[in-house]
Amino acid sequence: MIIKRKNILAAASVAAMVVTLGSQAQAQQRYTVGSLAEGTTPFIVNTAWANAINKYMPGHKVTVSAVGAATKHAILVAQGKMDFSMYAPIQYRLLYKQIGPYKKITNGPELTEKISQLFSYPIGQYHVVVYESSGIKSFADIKGKKVFLGPPAGVATRNTKLIIDAMTGYQPGKDFVQVKMGWGAAAQAFQDRKIDVWITVTTSPSPSVSQLTLSNKIRLLSLDESKFDHPSWKKYISQPGRNMATIDPGAYGPNMVNTEPVLVTGAVVGLAVRSDMDEDLVYNMMRAFWDHQEDAHAMASFMAKTINLENAVESLAHPVHPGALRFYKEKGIKLNIMKLSK
Template identity: 65%
Template sequence: MRPKFSKFAIIAAAATVFVAGTVSVQAKDSRYSLGSLAEGTTPFLVNTAWANAVNKYVPGHKVQVSAVGAATRHALLVSKGKMDFTMYGPGLYFLMYQQIGPYRKHKEGPQTVKKISTLFSYPMGFYHPVVYESSGIKNFRDIKGKKVFLGPPAGVATRNARLIVEAMTGYLPGRDYQQVKLGWGPAQTAFQDKKFDVWITNTMAPSPAVSQLVLTNKIRLLPLDSKNFSHKSWKRYVGSPGTVRTKIDPKVYGKNLMNKEPILATGSFVGLAVRSDMDADLVYKMMKAFWDHIDEAHAMSKSMSKTLTLKLAVAGMSDPVHPGALRYYKEKGINIETPYKLTLAQREAFRNRAKKRKRK
């Protein structure tokens, strides 16, 4: 029997309606949609905290979290005005602007990124390649012939996980292992039910989802091997902006985590973004509601106090930053690090390098 995620059941229920801590929605309330990754992930917690703050402290405005689909799709919906908020970041900006990866068929990258404005950034977390100890899998090379979840189809996390696995092993999905194609939530449930072998999820440590799993199961995290950082796939992965490396202390998951040494891992910065055409005064009020009551967000999870800080909020943003957010940071006396931005000249140079690689 898989463990019950009682805490997340509460949060997920709150995300499908107007999240907790609000009064009943009146007909006059303006409603906004926020695309999110699934429960148990860092973005889900951050997005739920944002919705909680707006719903509680900005009268007449209600945010609804939708934990369905991939961030790549959410970003396009925001650019088209069909969604209001989305997880976003330098990595997504890079892929969209360059029209590569999940956006290779999208023809208006440089124009699209102008329609999505950053509010703040935060470390999304680190890739946790989780296996059951009973599987016998000790390192990445042991996954040959196994069923592996990399992330949702067409997601940036999936692209990154595929490159990481390829760098560590040389393995390709469909040839050396079977790629499990599910969304974040269904994949988490399926792994609890032991329907596949390797679950790669991107979250802060300690991860609430992994912490719940390790309560009743002996598990292992597959560590990166720095000897493989010269591999071309690793270079492609770190070539996207916002990537970071860390070591996860095994103590954060307790005695049922079988790793005895710190686990070398990698992750990325992401953030919350909004439609560029949203009213600046309204965005300012939302920013103020969120950051002036950040202690309420920190109370949601042990990792949130390390995830959400004003220092990190301006450390990994992409261009443009919404005027309402800029007003809030200026009011607080916070200097913003230069947001990540590409030019058409850089785009052309990138494409020329790609063409040369293909000819070789």
């Protein structure tokens, strides 16, 4: 009888533990942040955001999802099916006007109010990468080649089409083969030499590009300033958040064969959140991230120049989440919020 009683007490103790653990699991709040592929600037920033919340806000768990295009992630956030995503100023304008990748949307203005910005940051530059052995030395040489422009329904693809048209007059499907796949699959396909030209948007030096140069000689294609009067270039560069930069020929070590600075273009993007997320919760998340931004800086050599409060408010566009506004107010940071509906 004593043995049976001990067994009963032990079983009860285990059951109580299971119930307790189950309750803790149920109490943990889970969130998803949509991201571009591993190795890109948004992936590193979004991972840093997730790490900060997971570390400094017990009971809250953020998971990074690098599946699909940023244009789709924004719709999922607006629909309440995703909690955070990368969000660029141009996405707001395209969604509001229901054009480009959002041309099939019928309630664009309504959806834009359901996505709120938290902070902005420079996504980096468009790296147009080729292997030295390909013989491709300029945009003109991509004729007849297999080219990855970006995910089929993404804003990046819209932009790279404009850039290539301005530089060469080439059109996908007519002058070159457009490779249609996601960011991660394209990076792998380029490593496997199944495509000739790989375009990725990332800060220099990029981890994914640096990995390539460990055993391969590569070239970055430079923009031609003489083509900047082209209508497609003017259409591209007039979008909000565009910028110009140069990449030093030594940025990726001796296996980068460029001998002169590479003229490139880039953009500013941001992290967005569901507009209906609780103000106090978002405020605490902002504090968890920004009060420990040194954790983010440790993730990559370029992160200190990418993640800082100066960049955070550089390209904020309406609407900005009330929790973020409260955070910036407490920090004494003045905001100049863009209105992009026009």
